[in-house]
Amino acid sequence: MTANERAPSPSARVRLEAEVLTTQLTADQELPVSRAADADMSVLRTVLVVASDADLRRYVRECLRDVQRVRVIEAASVTEALDVATHDSPHVLIADWSAASVVSALSEVRAVLIADDLAEISDARQAANELGDMEPDLAGRFTSALYFPDEAHMPAPAALEFMLAEVQRAGVEIVLGGTPPAEANDTLIDCRGLAARDALPNLRGVRGERLLIRSHEVELQRPVQLLHPRVPLYVVPWGDGLFMIGATLIETEDAGPVSVRSALELLGGAYAVHPAFAEAEIIDLGVGVRPAFPDNVPRALVREDGRHIFVNGAYRHGFLLAPVLARAVADYLESGRVSELLVR
Ligand SMILES: Cc1cc2nc3c(=O)[nH]c(=O)nc-3n(C[C@H](O)[C@H](O)[C@H](O)COP(=O)(O)OP(=O)(O)OC[C@H]3O[C@@H](n4cnc5c(N)ncnc54)[C@H](O)[C@@H]3O)c2cc1C
Numbered sequence: 001m002t003a004n005e006r007a008p009s010p011s012a013r014v015r016l017e018a019e020v021l022t023t024q025l026t027a028d029q030e031l032p033v034s035r036a037a038d039a040d041m042s043v044l045r046t047v048l049v050v051a052s053d054a055d056l057r058r059y060v061r062e063c064l065r066d067v068q069r070v071r072v073i074e075a076a077s078v079t080e081a082l083d084v085a086t087h088d089s090p091h092v093l094i095a096d097w098s099a100a101s102v103v104s105a106l107s108e109v110r111a112v113l114i115a116d117d118l119a120e121i122s123d124a125r126q127a128a129n130e131l132g133d134m135e136p137d138l139a140g141r142f143t144s145a146l147y148f149p150d151e152a153h154m155p156a157p158a159a160l161e162f163m164l165a166e167v168q169r170a171g172v173e174i175v176l177g178g179t180p181p182a183e184a185n186d187t188l189i190d191c192r193g194l195a196a197r198d199a200l201p202n203l204r205g206v207r208g209e210r211l212l213i214r215s216h217e218v219e220l221q222r223p224v225q226l227l228h229p230r231v232p233l234y235v236v237p238w239g240d241g242l243f244m245i246g247a248t249l250i251e252t253e254d255a256g257p258v259s260v261r262s263a264l265e266l267l268g269g270a271y272a273v274h275p276a277f278a279e280a281e282i283i284d285l286g287v288g289v290r291p292a293f294p295d296n297v298p299r300a301l302v303r304e305d306g307r308h309i310f311v312n313g314a315y316r317h318g319f320l321l322a323p324v325l326a327r328a329v330a331d332y333l334e335s336g337r338v339s340e341l342l343v344r
Contacts, residue, residue: 044069048090048109050081050099056114060094078102085109137218137274146227153223155238156319189329190310193291194253200301200310205253205289208316209262210246213270215280218243226269233269242283245270249316258285290315300329300342 047070049060057074064072073088075081081102084090093111095102103111132139134147168174180188190196197203220243223236236244245266263285270277293299293313298321301310309332311325321341328339338344 045071045091046088047072047092047094048075048081048084048088049073049094050075050078050102051094051096051114052076052098053096056096075099078105082106135220135222135224137220137276138224141274151222153236154319155236155242155244158238159319185307187306187333188308190308191312193312193314194289196291196310196312199303200293200312202294203291203312204251204294205255206292206315207250207252207254207287207289208247209250209258209266209285209287210244210248211258211263211266211270211282212238212284212286213243213245213277213280214241214283215243215277216241217276217279218274224273226273233266235270235273243270243277243280247316253289255287255289258287290318298325298341300325300332302332302342302344306332 047060047064049057049072051057051060051074054076057076061072061074064070073084073090075084078099078101081093081095081099082105085106090106090109093102093106093109094114095111096114100113103113130147131142131145138145164174180186190199194203194205220235220237223234225232225234233246233248234244238244248262248265250262267277270280291312292315296313296315298311298313298315298317301312302308303310309329311329314321314325325341328342331337331339332342
């Protein structure tokens with residue numbers, strides 16, 4: 001996974017998946033029915049995909065293939081879409097730039113506009129021929145690739161160890177367990193993840209599974225993301241032959257062991273990146289449940305006149321955005337400045 005000062009620049013398609021997920025989630029939250037009942041319910045959401053490019057429409061359909069209670073209808077033009085909308089009221093519109101006007105024409109419908117950052121993507125594409133120079137082990141394996149030079153990565157356990165050591169070096173006493181002392185003038189910074197749902201009811205958990213494998217036959221200099229519509233997984237070199245493969249993104253708070261299906265997807269993804277991973281050792285399988293707000297954007301929320309600050313909703317961006325959240329809280333405590341991620 002990448003870690004950098006600024007958010008990574010995912011491809012438009014990855015952004016689309018994030019949006020679709022949010023949409024699905026919103027629908028789920030509006031309809032708090034039990035899973036058993038879900039299975040019996042007929043289609044509840046209609047997604048209208050409007051794009052002149054048939055491949056793009058197919059891609060969106062593929063993205064939504066496993067999403068339950070969704071019916072996908074396609075339209076190749078705005079005129080066709082408006083016609084469809086008169087008898088099949090869509091709940092969500094997914095349109096590409098060529099059909100952008102459908103968004104204003106059906107302004108009451110929630111919309112996702114696929115906006116390729118053309119300049120950025122074409123810059124990245126120029127590097128495709130150089131894939132073999134940059135990652136010799138991937139030479140000749142892929143016909144195209146995208147390269148984003150500003151991205152960085154780090155092994156998460158080493159980062160956590162480093163941060164713990166730095167906090168202690170700064171003189172902070174760490175007490176595990178127990179409850180914080182309730183002194184009137186204290187500020188409590190609450191980073192309890194999902195456990196804070198007692199105070200933040202719109203938090204939800206998103207399950208993630210990852211594998212750790214060791215191979216001395218493959219060398220990668222940087223994280224490689226497989227661009228696949230449903231399995232957009234990363235292979236992240238952690239050094240010393242270790243590679244983190246992950247992570248799945250599943251809308252459930254079940255923190256049970258890694259499923260066979262997910263393990264197959266993750267291992268299959270690694271194998272697709274390089275067949276020599278077939279000989280790798282499986283070192284560890286891990287599961288976690290990420291805390292997320294409905295829009296998947298992390299926040300610091302100020303309550304009780306600043307005496308209680310919740311820092312939560314880190315979702316997939318924990319390591320990436322933690323420094324930004326920490327800065328937002330520190331600025332607020334030091335000067336009262338309210339940054340974008342801090343909500344009063
Ligand atoms: C498989 C997987 C892979 C991931 N990979 C990456 C990655 O590569 N890069 C990245 O940036 N992010 C990644 N993430 C996301 C990242 O792990 C989360 O964003 C991050 O863990 C959220 O951090 P948090 O501290 O806000 O919440 P949490 O990690 O949920 O931590 C909350 C902590 O609070 C503790 N707690 C709860 N109640 C109390 C209490 N009363 N008193 C004291 N402590 C309490 C809990 O025990 C827990 O340790 C991944 C997530 C998963 C599941």
